[in-house]
Amino acid sequence: MFSGALFKQSMKANWVKWTCVTVATCAMLAIVIIVLGSLAINDIRDSLKSVFQDAEMQSVVQENAIDGYTLSDQTLEFENTIQTNQYLTQDMADVINSVFWANAVSGYDTAIDELEADGTLATEEEKEAVRAELTPSLAETFGGFLPMLGMEMSDDQLLSFADCFLRAYDADGRQVNDPSDENFVDGIKRIFESTYLNFLYDTAYQTEYDAIYQEEMAKEDAIESEVIEIAEASALVQAQGARDIAEKSIETYKNPEITLPEDLSILANEIINDYLYDQVYTESVNGGMSDTDARTTATAVKVMSNTAISTYEFYLNEEDLPLEEGQTQEEYAKEQATRSITDQIPEDVASALEELGNMDIYGLIIGSIFYQIAGLLLPMVYVIMVANGLLAGQVDSGSMAYVLSTPIKRRTVTVTQMAYLMISLFCMFALVTVTSVISIWIVGGDAFAINFAEILLLNLGAFLTMFAFSGFCFMCSALFNRTKHSLSIGGGISIFMLVCTILGLFGSSVVPAAMRIDAMNVFNYVSIITLFDTVSILNGGIDFLWKFAILAGIGIITFIIGVFRFDKKDLPL
Amino acid sequence: MEEKEEVIKVEDLTKDYGNGHGIFDITFSVKKHETFGFVGTNGSGKTTTIRHIMGFIKAQKGNVQVLGMDAWKDSCEIKKYVSYIPGEIAFPDLYTGTAFLKAQAELLKLKDWTYANTLIERLQLDPSANLKRMSKGMKQKTAIVAALMADKDILIMDEPTTGLDPLMRETFLELVKEEKQKGKTILMSSQMFDELEATCDRVALIFDGRIIDIADINALKNSHVKAYKVEFKNKEDYQNFKRTKYKIIRDQEKYFQVTVQIEDKDINKLFKSLTKYDVKFIAEVKFNLEKHFKDVLAKKGGENV
Structure with missing residues (x-):
């Protein structure tokens, strides 16, 4: 099934082509990677990105x-x-107390005193339970009183405000309850300030928490416990900020050195x-x-x-x-x-610019342009020429007669030539792979935009793509007796597909929207190079795997068809 | 003649390429140690027949056997006994003649180069020359060496003398004769009657894809029937002679010439008869294959008309 002599002959006949194509492809790849790695091609992209980041930051500020x-x-x-306020004066102390203050604080005082009757201090939980019981009626009282101070609040806000009030009152030591005390009204003012600060804090906390929670939960891979953690942290910062500003404002207001x-x-x-x-x-x-x-x-x-x-x-x-x-x-x-x-x-220009800023230029140049187009071109020329020369060319010229006039089966000839084509292609891409790995190592190893695993997969994909093409060209070479037919069908269709991939690039998702012409994407559907899914490889997907399998399948099937067909046909030798 | 083993046997071989092209009902056999020739014009079907024997083409109809094996199915086995010089000389993509011969020897698993070297010397071939720049004759010589060096029992050659200069042709024909003496079975095609006449035991004439005639050279050479051309000095004698019973195969009245066909035993009778006439000259018309086939074709043409 295999003839060493014939394999050697094929090697001798094609080593120059092989060497030229391999060296040229490796050199191109090395230059592309090293240039990309050292010339900081991402500068423009980064500055574009920073414009958008700055703009966003400015908006936030x-x-x-x-x-x-x-x-x-x-x-x-x-x-x-x-x-x-005209009501909040020492003169009005009795009125305030009778109208509102006694209502607000006496219930709380009684409840806490009861809890502490046994000599132990009330815990925060017990106090919270008491507050929860008292806030509805207190909120109602505030609902009648606060408008007198010029504050309008919704029912929810009033409930919150009442809770904040009781906390402030409690924190102040529950001392403000004697209208005859000359500091009674100052105490009231102090407690109102604290209440207000508490209220701002709570409101800011709740608003931020809700906003972040909703925003994070809307994301696809949200985990609730993590989301809550994030929302709590953010809400805490926001609430403290709000209280800081409010405290600073009150402080400034009270500063005697400042003329209001x-x-x-x-x-x-x-x-x-x-x-x-x-x-x-x-x-x-x-x-x-x-x-x-x-x-x-x-x-x-x-x-x-x-x-x-x-x-x-x-x-x-x-x-x-x-x-x-x-x-x-x-x-x-x-x-x-x-x-x-x-x-x-304009919005579309902005989004186009932003996309340009986020574009993966390394993926585009190395993945889509080099591995899918430029890097395939020379190996494709090699495959077209060599596949034709291995069978059809020799049948057409007649030199196959010398091989077939020796005791060698046609099957041995085809299998040997197929092996030569596959092995030479494999060696070619092995060297390309080594070149790419070394180049990436030179420009920074895994820190480079494309890591070792990705570059290995890109090389494997390029090899499988060429494997499919070599199978196809080999089949054409086996089917036709004439070089012109073998070349025009095998080579023609291969080149056609490569050209389609070049045209299809302008419609593919790797090109920024500003340059993309979606209709051009149809070209990608007629080219098997599309099955070499560089985007999936570089984005860490797994779609490329089954596409690789199809490419390998195309190669294997076409090779088999070629081998069997060559056994049965008439040869003009 | 004793019945010898038939090495190559072709029966009713037909390959119709349409438009009258192809070969039709070709039947012949080449016996062991025999040298068999094919002659015919371009496109008459010599090469197609040879390709069938080599197993490159599958027969549409009929049967081709070499050493009792089917030429298509057992093509590979047959090649162990067959050397081939293709009609179209094109070499693999290798640099020099030596590289080609070496590659070919490897394919043939040939280790011994003595005979190849002898051949190279006999044909005055310089195998170190660049294959692409070789003249037609050089290429032909290289192809001859590549085929003969394996020293196999059967030699199939498709127009092996094309491109050779006259001296080389002589050398080559000598080589063929030597191969024949070594006991090889040879099948060769050519457009030249003389070289087939010189080397072959039998020659088949192919015309428009059919075998018109198979001539036995030895039989023709040793034929008892000969032809003599006689020219008379005057018209009277010429006319009188024509009235006699001799078989006249050619008659040229302008020169008072006749060509008489006569069996060897009657030669004295002819001479006696001629003494009565005033004869200017008498010459034996040499037998040749070309003439033979022309006669056959003319006869056939006559039949068709």
Whole structure:
């Protein structure tokens, strides 16, 4: 079934072609990988990516600034209310107590005293149970009282506010319950401040928690316990931030060195700018930045914040804004104030640019362009020429007569020639593989965008693709007696498929949408090179496996057809 | 003549390529130690017949056997006994003649180069030359060496003398005769009557895919019937001679010439008769194969008309 002499003859006849093609392909591949690895081809992509990241960060800063500004402004207003409200004066102490305060605190005092009658302190759980019992009626009381202070709240908020109030009262030591005490009203104000801070904290926590929870759970591979953890951590940061800002606002309000402006929002703006400045500065210094750099960054953020707030203010006071349906003026103002560069360019251009930024340029050049097209071209030329020369060429010229006039079966001839084609191709790709591994090792090993496992699979895929083509060309060489037929069918269809893959590249998903012409994708359906799924390999999928099996199958079947057909046909020798 | 073993046997072989091309009902056999020739014009079917014998083509109809084996099915086994010089000389993609001969020897599992070297010397071949740049004659010589060096029992040669210069042709024909003396069975085709006449025992004429005639050279050479050309000095004698009973196969009135066919035993009678006439000259017309086949074809043409 195998003739060593014939194999040697085929080797002698084709080694020059083999060497040229192998060396050229290896050199091309090495250059591609080394150039890609050392010239930092990703720079443009990275800067494009950073534009989008910067823009997004800017939006986040601006949004935070506006949120903080709103929060600070509200806190200042609240503080201003309780400090200047006509009802909250020592003169009104008895009235407040009889109308509202006694109701609010006596129930709680009684319940806690009962719990502590045995001499032990009430635990937090017991207190929480008491609060839960009392909050509904207390919320109702607040519902009647708070409007007098100029605060409007929903029922849920009132429940939360009542709970916060009891906690603040408890934390203060439950001392504020004697209207005749000259500090009674100050105590009330103090407890209201604490209540307000608690309330802000709870609200911010709950809002952030809900938002993150929903966002994370919407993801495909969400695990609830992890999501809860993430949401809790984020909510904690948000809630502390909110309380910090509120405390800072109250502190500023009370600072005797500061003259309060008529419009408290001006103060709120300053507070937030300073707050963000301090935060960014501290974080930058902690992050290892020099003092000057940290100041510069912090100043930049401060300016950004100031601009955003000014814009926000401007739109809040503007009339006749083009509001969308269901959109409040605050939402519109915020949207305008947080617009980034990327929001200003048309949406499809922005998404195209963003995709360009996220494009896997190594996968495109090495996977799709080299392994699917450029790297296949020379081996394909080799396969077309050699497959033809192994049978059809020798039958056409007549030199096959010398082989077949010796005691060698036709089957032996075909099997030997097939073995030569497969082994030479295998050796070729073995060298290409070695070249690719060495090249990647030179440019950084597994740190390179394409790791060793992926490059091995790409080489295997390229070999299997060429195996399928070699089977096909070999079959044509066995079917036809004429070189011109064997070449035009075997070679023609092979080259046609390669050309289709080149055209199909413009319609394939590896090309960014801006350059992609979806209709061109039809070319991919007529080329078996598409079965060499580089995208699946580079994305860590497993789809490529069954496609590999099909390629191997095509090769094996065509080889077998060639071998059997050659046994039976007439040879013009 | 004793009945010898039939080495190559072709019966009713038919391969119809359409449009009248192909071979039809070819039947012949080559006996052991016999040299058999094929002669015919281009496209008459010599090569097609040989390809069947070599097992390169499957017969549509009929039966081809070599040493009792089926030429198509047992093609590989048969090759152990057959050497072949193809009609079209094209070598594998190797660099020099030596490389080719070596590769061929490997395929043949041939170890002994003495005979090959003798052949190379006899044919004055320089095998170290580049195969691609060889002249037609050089290539032919290389092909001859490649086939003969294996020293197998049966030699099948498709127009082996094409491209050889006249001197080389002589050398080659001598080689063939030597092979024949060694006891080989030889089948060769040619367009040249003289070389077949010189080497073959029997020659088949193929015309339009059919065997028209198989001539036994020895029988023809040793024929008892001979032809003589006689020219007379005057018309009178010429006309008188024509009235006699001799068999005249050619008559040229312009020159007062006749060609007489006569059996050897009647030769004295002819001479006696001729003494009565004024004869300018008398010459024996040499037998040749070409003439024989021309006669056959002419006769056949006559029949068809």
